Amino acid sequence: MLILIIIFGLIIDRLTKIWAINVLSGVSEITIIKNFFSFLYIENKGAAFGIFQNKTVFLTIITVIIMIGIVYYIVRYKPRNIFVNVALSLIISGALGNLIDRIYYRYVVDFISLHYKEVYYFPVFNVADIMVVLGTIILVFCLLREDKNGN
Numbered sequence: 001m002l003i004l005i006i007i008f009g010l011i012i013d014r015l016t017k018i019w020a021i022n023v024l025s026g027v028s029e030i031t032i033i034k035n036f037f038s039f040l041y042i043e044n045k046g047a048a049f050g051i052f053q054n055k056t057v058f059l060t061i062i063t064v065i066i067m068i069g070i071v072y073y074i075v076r077y078k079p080r081n082i083f084v085n086v087a088l089s090l091i092i093s094g095a096l097g098n099l100i101d102r103i104y105y106r107y108v109v110d111f112i113s114l115h116y117k118e119v120y121y122f123p124v125f126n127v128a129d130i131m132v133v134l135g136t137i138i139l140v141f142c143l144l145r146e147d148k149n150g151n
Contacts, residue, residue, distance in 0.1 A: 012127055020126075024039055029113070042109075043107040066095060086135075090132070097127070098128045110123075
């Protein structure tokens, strides 16, 4: 199941990024919900929230180290909790999706823009980012629940 989640996540991420490159790269913005949600092509040469700009090698190495750590944990401890496995699979899939971008393009393709009118713009992101964040939230929930139950 872990491999299927990773592969499915990678396919969705690649397809959406290819769409963004082909459709959005020559367009200023495609509004989906006025003053709230749009598609906007961005070439992100850093990490989340624009940190570590132009540190592609550093970010690539960190991503590989984290993915090796997660795979080691899965192989060594064989977690039986389905939610932990799904969470780790989502994190690997998202990290791998952005890693492919960094290696192939030297930047990450971002295209999902959430904002409130012209007042606030959340940093533009992609499907891989969603998988990493969702996986992290699920993992934190599992860890907190495990701690609460004393296991």
